[in-house]
Amino acid sequence: MMLPFSAAEPIPLQAYLLLAAVLFCTGVWGLINSRNAVRVLMSIELMLNGVNINLMAFSSYLDGQLIRGQVFAIFVITVAAAEAAVGLAILLSLYRNRETVDMERFNLLRW
Amino acid sequence: MTIASATQQICFLVLSVTLVLGALGVVLLPSIVYSAFLLGGVFLSVAGLYLLLNASFVAAAQVLVYVGAVNVLILFAIMLVNKKETMAAIPGLPLRRVLSGGVCAGLLVLLLRVAFVTPWAVPGPEPVGEEATIRIGEHFFSDYLLPFELASVLLLMAMIGAIVLARRDVFSSDVITGEPADQGLLEKARTPLLIETPAPSPTAGPR
Numbered sequence: 001m002m003l004p005f006s007a008a009e010p011i012p013l014q015a016y017l018l019l020a021a022v023l024f025c026t027g028v029w030g031l032i033n034s035r036n037a038v039r040v041l042m043s044i045e046l047m048l049n050g051v052n053i054n055l056m057a058f059s060s061y062l063d064g065q066l067i068r069g070q071v072f073a074i075f076v077i078t079v080a081a082a083e084a085a086v087g088l089a090i091l092l093s094l095y096r097n098r099e100t101v102d103m104e105r106f107n108l109l110r111w
Numbered sequence: 112m113t114i115a116s117a118t119q120q121i122c123f124l125v126l127s128v129t130l131v132l133g134a135l136g137v138v139l140l141p142s143i144v145y146s147a148f149l150l151g152g153v154f155l156s157v158a159g160l161y162l163l164l165n166a167s168f169v170a171a172a173q174v175l176v177y178v179g180a181v182n183v184l185i186l187f188a189i190m191l192v193n194k195k196e197t198m199a200a201i202p203g204l205p206l207r208r209v210l211s212g213g214v215c216a217g218l219l220v221l222l223l224r225v226a227f228v229t230p231w232a233v234p235g236p237e238p239v240g241e242e243a244t245i246r247i248g249e250h251f252f253s254d255y256l257l258p259f260e261l262a263s264v265l266l267l268m269a270m271i272g273a274i275v276l277a278r279r280d281v282f283s284s285d286v287i288t289g290e291p292a293d294q295g296l297l298e299k300a301r302t303p304l305l306i307e308t309p310a311p312s313p314t315a316g317p318r
Contacts, residue, residue, distance in 0.1 A: 009116060010116050010119065011116075011119055011120060011123050011163070012233075013231055013233055014226050014227055014231075015123065015127075016160070016164075017222075017223075017226035018223060018226060019127050019130060019131070019160070021219055021222035021223055021226065022131055022134070022219065023130065023131070023134050023153075024218075024222070025215045025216070025218055025219040025222070026131075026134040026135060026137075026138055026215075027134070027138075028215050028218065029138060029211060029212060029215040030137065030138030032211040032214075032215075033138070033207070033208055033211055034138065035198050036143055037192075038143055038147075038185060038188055038189055038192065039137075039138070039143060039146060041185065041188075042137055042138075042146060042147065042150050042185060043137070043138060045150065045154075045177070045181060046134055046137060046138075046150075046153065049153065049154065049157050049177075052157070052173075053157060053160060056160075056161055056164050056166055056169065057164065059164075059166075060164040060165060060166065060238055061231070061233055061234075061235055061238070062231065062232060062233065062235040062236075063235065063236070064235055064236025064237060064238060064239065065236065065237070065239050065246065066246075067166075067239055067243055067246050067247065067250075068250070070166050070168070070169050070243060070246075070247055071247055071250045071251070071255055073166075073169050074168075074169060074172055074247065075258060075262060077169075077172055077173065077176050077177070078176075078262045078265070078266065079262075079265065080176075080177075080181065081176050081180055081181055081266070081269075082265055082266055082268075082269030083269075084180075084181045084184055084185070085184065085269050085270065085273040086269050086272050086273050086276070088184055088185065088187075088188040088273075089272070089273035089274075089276035089277040090276055091188060091192065092188065092191060092192065092276070092277050093276050093277060095191070095192045099194075100196060101192050101196075102196070102198050102199075104198070104199070104201060
């Protein structure tokens with residue numbers, strides 16, 4: 001284990017950063033490799049959650065009484081909700097036109 | 112919320128394992144429905160981590176918005192587009208997966224190096240603890256008032272945009288010519304351009 005835990009210490013900040021990095025990289029890999037468009041949207045949500053964990057950890061460990069990280073995290077959650085709604089609406093429209101959710105066949109604007 | 116360190120560590124470990132396994136399941140499982148439910152588990156684990164960080168308001172917002180709205184929206188989208196289709200094989204797909212896995216591992220190493228090498232100023236100032244909700248409210252109505260109001264405008268725009276994109280018959284007539292020009296112009300019954308079939312007549316030019 002990379003986490004330097006001992007029984008009486010509080011959780012180090014690096015543990016949260018490690019977790020957020022793993023979540024973000026998983027999201028990036030899924031974003032690149034998913035064939036299903038819905039899974040691409042899910043990967044984006046994973047990445048946003050990784051960033052949120054970072055913000056919340058910094059807010060709790062380094063920001064003291066001004067918890068600006070929590071405020072930022074709430075704004076990120078808001079934008080993520082809007083993004084999910086618009087993304088899924090685009091996906092539905094796309095599915096009606098092309099009758100597929102395969103990302104490899106959405107190449108009308110690519111070349 | 113102050114609980115013992117050992118309890119916090121146990122909770123953190125359980126939540127981390129759930130989070131990482133759930134995230135891997137989201138991107139790796141072949142069934143998209145399982146992925147969506149695992150995504151709900153990931154969101155709940157993240158909410159648990161926020162509770163460990165003494166951020167009860169953000170944890171509640173996470174459960175309400177992500178689990179209650181985004182995940183349900185994703186499930187609805189899966190139900191609406193859930194047609195069994197066999198994706199055509201692509202040459203070099205395993206190589207692409209391995210290469211992108213390498214790139215992501217490199218990104219992970221970079222992030223971890225930053226996280227473990229940077230001398231963070233811990234222990235920082237005294238954390239706010241239980242008063243976080245009050246402080247967030249004060250932030251929203253004083254120095255973050257403009258982003259707060261802009262967020263409401265953004266949500267309104269997203270709602271209208273989603274309705275316009277997802278409905279079929281928003282524009283019943285063309286604005287300029289008055290002809291019935293709904294989104295049926297793009298619908299599949301009339302779109303030989305959008306579906307990859309060969310052109311019906313040999314005189315048609317190259318696409």
